[in-house]
Amino acid sequence: MEQVNYNIITLTRFLTEEQSKHKEATGDFTLLFHALQFSFKSIAYYIRRATLINLTGLAGSSNTTGDDQKKLDVISNDLFINAMRSSGKCALLVSEEEENVIYFKDATQARYAVACDPIDGSSNLDAGVSVGTIFAIHKLAEGSKGTPEDILKPGTELVAAGFTMYGASAQLVITMKGGTVNGFTLDNGVGEFILTHPDMRLPRKRAIYSVNEGNSLYWEDPVKEYFESLKQLQPESKKPYSARYIGSMVADAYRTLLYGGIFAYPADKKSPKGKLRILYECAPMAMVFENAGGQAVNSKMERMLEVVPETIHDKSGIFMGSYDEVEKVKSFHKK
Numbered sequence: 001m002e003q004v005n006y007n008i009i010t011l012t013r014f015l016t017e018e019q020s021k022h023k024e025a026t027g028d029f030t031l032l033f034h035a036l037q038f039s040f041k042s043i044a045y046y047i048r049r050a051t052l053i054n055l056t057g058l059a060g061s062s063n064t065t066g067d068d069q070k071k072l073d074v075i076s077n078d079l080f081i082n083a084m085r086s087s088g089k090c091a092l093l094v095s096e097e098e099e100n101v102i103y104f105k106d107a108t109q110a111r112y113a114v115a116c117d118p119i120d121g122s123s124n125l126d127a128g129v130s131v132g133t134i135f136a137i138h139k140l141a142e143g144s145k146g147t148p149e150d151i152l153k154p155g156t157e158l159v160a161a162g163f164t165m166y167g168a169s170a171q172l173v174i175t176m177k178g179g180t181v182n183g184f185t186l187d188n189g190v191g192e193f194i195l196t197h198p199d200m201r202l203p204r205k206r207a208i209y210s211v212n213e214g215n216s217l218y219w220e221d222p223v224k225e226y227f228e229s230l231k232q233l234q235p236e237s238k239k240p241y242s243a244r245y246i247g248s249m250v251a252d253a254y255r256t257l258l259y260g261g262i263f264a265y266p267a268d269k270k271s272p273k274g275k276l277r278i279l280y281e282c283a284p285m286a287m288v289f290e291n292a293g294g295q296a297v298n299s300k301m302e303r304m305l306e307v308v309p310e311t312i313h314d315k316s317g318i319f320m321g322s323y324d325e326v327e328k329v330k331s332f333h334k335k
Helices: 011-020 028-049 071-087 122-127 213-218 221-230 249-259 278-291 323-334
Strands: 058-062 068-070 090-095 112-120 131-139 160-166 170-176 181-187 192-197 208-210 262-265 295-297 318-321
Touching: 011 028, 011 181, 011 192, 028 071, 028 112, 028 131, 028 160, 028 170, 028 181, 028 192, 071 090, 071 112, 071 122, 090 278, 112 122, 112 278, 122 131, 131 249, 131 278, 160 249, 160 278, 170 192, 170 249, 170 278, 208 249, 213 221, 221 323, 249 262, 249 278, 249 318, 262 323, 278 295, 278 318, 295 323, 318 323
Parallel strands: 090 112, 208 262
Antiparallel strands: 058 068, 112 131, 131 160, 160 170, 170 181, 181 192, 262 318, 295 318
C-alpha cells in the first residue's frame, strides 16, 4: 500500500521559503521561476506525448549553430519565449534556437536576463533517450533596461542556474548563488515538482568517466593521455575506470552529479574552441557542479565559471565532475 507523505516540499513552497530568508526580496525572482517551472512542465508533457501526436522528426530547419531542429525544439523554444514574456520579470532572453538576443521591451520593471537551451540533446529524442533543458539567470545591472552586456558575463555573476532532465520522470536540479544544489521530481498526479534530492553533494572521487571517444582522433595529447590512463588498472582498486556515455549532456551530467566521476567534452583539433555553448550549457552546469562540491574547467584548465563569453553563442570545451577527478585532469595538462 502506498505510503502517504504529508510533509511534501513542493518547488513553489521551496521558492517561497527561500524568498522569506531575504528581507530585500521583492518576489520578482520567485515569479520568474514560476514561469520557468511552467515551461519545464509543458516541455515534459509534450515529450511524453511526442510519438502519439506526431511531434517526432525534423522541423525542416536548423538553429544558430547549424544543428537540424526537431519539431520539439521549435515548440519548446516558443514555450520558453512566451513564458518569459508573460512573466514580466525577464528583460531579455538568449536561446540556442535564436540567432539574436530577444528583448521584452514591455517588461519595463524586469530585472533579470535568462539564457536557455530549451531541449539539449534533441537528436536523441526519437530514440527515447533522456534529454533536458538547461537554464541560467543573470540580474541586470542597476538602471539597465536590458543590453547584451547584462548577459555576456562570467558564470560567477549568475543568480541561479540548473537543468531539467526528461527521462523516466522529469528531474529538476536548481542552485542559487552561494547556495546548495537541490533536486526535484515532477509528480504528474498533482502537477508539482517535489523536493526529492535535498542538498545534493558529489562524491569526492569515483572511477567513472563520460566522454565521446569517437572524437579521440582529434584530441590534444594531454587529453589522450588522461583518458588512456583511466583504462589502466588503478593503484587503489586494481580495476580500470568504467565508461558511461549517453550522448545527452543533461543525462550524462545528472548521472555524474548523483554518482560522481567526470564528464568531458574537450575542445579538439576539429573544434578548437569546443562544441558546447558557454552561456546556456557550460556556465550553468559549472555552477551546479561547484555548488555540489565538484569542479568544472575548460580545455585550458581555467575555472569554467570565470570564462567570459565573447558572443551569446560562444563555445568552450569542458571537464566537470568530482573534485579529485578534475584535479587529475589538471595534472595531465601541467606535464
